[in-house]
Amino acid sequence: VQFLRSMMPRKPRAEFYNALGLAKQGKTLFYRDFLFHMRHSTDKFRIAPGIKGMVMLVFDLPSFPFVFKVIKDFYPPQKDTTREQIRGKYLLVKQHDRVGRMADTLEFSEVGFPRERFTDELIAEIQKFAPSQLEISDRDGDGATEVIVKHVYIERRMIPLNIYLQEAFDALRGEGGDELLRQRARQQLTRAVVEYGNAIKDLVAANIFPGDMLWKNFGITRHGKVVFYDYDEIEYITDCNFRRVPAPRNEEDEMSGEVWYSVGRHDVFPETFGPFLLGNPMVREVFMKHHADLLDAAFWQSHKERIASGHVFDVFPYERDRRFHIQAGKELLD
CATH class of the missing domain: 3.30.200 (Phosphorylase Kinase; domain 1)
Structure with a gap:
C-alpha cells in the first residue's frame, strides 16, 4: 500500500486496501477518515x-x-x-x-x-x-x-454524465463567447460520448449488461473516466436475449403506439436505445461515428456467444499513456 501511495498520493489508503481485496480493513480506514472529516x-x-x-x-x-x-x-x-x-x-x-x-x-x-x-x-x-x-x-x-x-x-x-454533457451544451449554445471555450466544450462533449461507449463495451467484455443505460446512471471521474454506478437493473450478458425488432406485419402494426411483438423478461432490443440516448444531434453524431455497433443486436449477441465459449477479453482499467511499460531490448511492451 505504501508503494502504491508513492505513485498515487491523492488516493486514500482505504481504496488501496479495497482494491487488494482487504475489504474490512478498507472499511475501517474509510470510517476513520470519515469521523476525522466530521470533526473538522x-x-x-x-x-x-x-x-x-x-x-x-x-x-x-x-x-x-x-x-x-x-x-x-x-x-x-x-x-x-x-x-x-x-x-x-x-x-x-x-x-x-x-x-x-x-x-x-x-x-x-x-x-x-x-x-x-x-x-x-x-x-x-x-x-x-x-x-x-x-x-x-x-x-x-x-x-x-x-x-x-x-x-x-x-x-x-462523480459528476453525473448528463450534467457534464449539459455544461457542454450550454457553452456551445451560448451567444457570443470565446471560440476557445466553444472548442473546449466540443472536446468535452466528444470525450464524454466516446468514453460512455467505451465504458459500456468494457462492461460487455466483463459479461455485464448495464440495463438502464441513461446518461444519468453514469458519472465522470476527476480524471475524465466514465464509470457506471446504478446497479438495480444490471444482468449478466449471458442471461439476456438480444433481438432485433420484428418488421411490422401490417399498417396497423406500423402505426400502433404499442409494441406488436412479444417481449420476454430478459429480451433486449438494442436498436431501441437510440431514441432514449441520442436525442441531441451533437451527441448522436459522435455516438454514431464511434459506437454505432451498440445499437445492433449482432454486436451484443456475438459477445454473448464469445463469453459462453469461454473466451476472455483483456480489459485495461487505465489508458495507454497511464500504463506501466517494460523496457525489452529496443521495444516498449505494454
Missing part, C-alpha cells in the same frame, strides 16, 4: 444534486467526496424489483470484476450521524421515501440526538 467540518448533509433516482435516495456532504445511497421503501410501477433483489445486484458487482467501469461501493449498517449535520429537507426526504431506514434517537444516552441510517451504500462522488 461544519457543513450539512443534503439531498445530492442531479436527477433523483427511482429506487435509491442519494445524499452527500458537500465537503466530503463521497455520496450515501439508501434503498427506498417503494418504487414506481415501471421498477419491478424488491429491496432484496437490489441488494443482490450490489453484491453481484462487489464480487465481480469491475474492470475499472463500475463504482466501488462500501456497505454499512446502523450508521449514526449527528442530527445537527442534517438539513431538515433531507430528513423529510428520507422520512417520505425510506422511513424504514431512518431512526432519530439518543441511542448512546449522552443527550446528543443522532440520525441512524439502517443500511447505506457509500461511493466516490
Whole structure:
C-alpha cells in the first residue's frame, strides 16, 4: 500500500486496501477518515444534486467526496424489483470484476450521524421515501440526538454524465463567447460520448449488461473516466436475449403506439436505445461515428456467444499513456 501511495498520493489508503481485496480493513480506514472529516467540518448533509433516482435516495456532504445511497421503501410501477433483489445486484458487482467501469461501493449498517449535520429537507426526504431506514434517537444516552441510517451504500462522488454533457451544451449554445471555450466544450462533449461507449463495451467484455443505460446512471471521474454506478437493473450478458425488432406485419402494426411483438423478461432490443440516448444531434453524431455497433443486436449477441465459449477479453482499467511499460531490448511492451 505504501508503494502504491508513492505513485498515487491523492488516493486514500482505504481504496488501496479495497482494491487488494482487504475489504474490512478498507472499511475501517474509510470510517476513520470519515469521523476525522466530521470533526473538522461544519457543513450539512443534503439531498445530492442531479436527477433523483427511482429506487435509491442519494445524499452527500458537500465537503466530503463521497455520496450515501439508501434503498427506498417503494418504487414506481415501471421498477419491478424488491429491496432484496437490489441488494443482490450490489453484491453481484462487489464480487465481480469491475474492470475499472463500475463504482466501488462500501456497505454499512446502523450508521449514526449527528442530527445537527442534517438539513431538515433531507430528513423529510428520507422520512417520505425510506422511513424504514431512518431512526432519530439518543441511542448512546449522552443527550446528543443522532440520525441512524439502517443500511447505506457509500461511493466516490462523480459528476453525473448528463450534467457534464449539459455544461457542454450550454457553452456551445451560448451567444457570443470565446471560440476557445466553444472548442473546449466540443472536446468535452466528444470525450464524454466516446468514453460512455467505451465504458459500456468494457462492461460487455466483463459479461455485464448495464440495463438502464441513461446518461444519468453514469458519472465522470476527476480524471475524465466514465464509470457506471446504478446497479438495480444490471444482468449478466449471458442471461439476456438480444433481438432485433420484428418488421411490422401490417399498417396497423406500423402505426400502433404499442409494441406488436412479444417481449420476454430478459429480451433486449438494442436498436431501441437510440431514441432514449441520442436525442441531441451533437451527441448522436459522435455516438454514431464511434459506437454505432451498440445499437445492433449482432454486436451484443456475438459477445454473448464469445463469453459462453469461454473466451476472455483483456480489459485495461487505465489508458495507454497511464500504463506501466517494460523496457525489452529496443521495444516498449505494454
